Amino acid sequence: MYAVIKTGGKQYKVAAGEKLKVEQIPADIGSEITLDQVLAVGAGDTIKFGAPLVEGAKVQATVVAHGRHDKVRIFKMRRRKHYQKRQGHRQNYTELQIVSINA
Numbered sequence: 001m002y003a004v005i006k007t008g009g010k011q012y013k014v015a016a017g018e019k020l021k022v023e024q025i026p027a028d029i030g031s032e033i034t035l036d037q038v039l040a041v042g043a044g045d046t047i048k049f050g051a052p053l054v055e056g057a058k059v060q061a062t063v064v065a066h067g068r069h070d071k072v073r074i075f076k077m078r079r080r081k082h083y084q085k086r087q088g089h090r091q092n093y094t095e096l097q098i099v100s101i102n103a
Contacts, residue, residue, distance in 0.1 A: 001016065001041070008025075015101075029063050032061070066094055068091065074086070
């Protein structure tokens with residue numbers, strides 16, 4: 001069984017037992033959270049789509065860790081204008097362990 005969930009403005013296809021890095025969620029490590037924005041649920045050949053969400057579907061997940069992704073370097077330059085700008089960014093994330101999918 002799998003589900004397509006929406007969190008942090010992005011969509012993820014998840015199954016029970018998977019680990020997943022999503023945008024930072026304010027929750028303690030080891031706590032269990034419920035993701036209720038389920039867009040689709042599938043099992044074998046049957047797929048149930050929501051309009052926009054599947055009624056009564058929930059995904060249970062446990063917070064494994066919080067962290068920061070690798071640095072993304074931004075470099076802007078205008079040739080012949082004596083303009084260079086360097087910038088870096090590290091995005092925060094929360095790592096989740098998917099426990100169960102209830103549909």
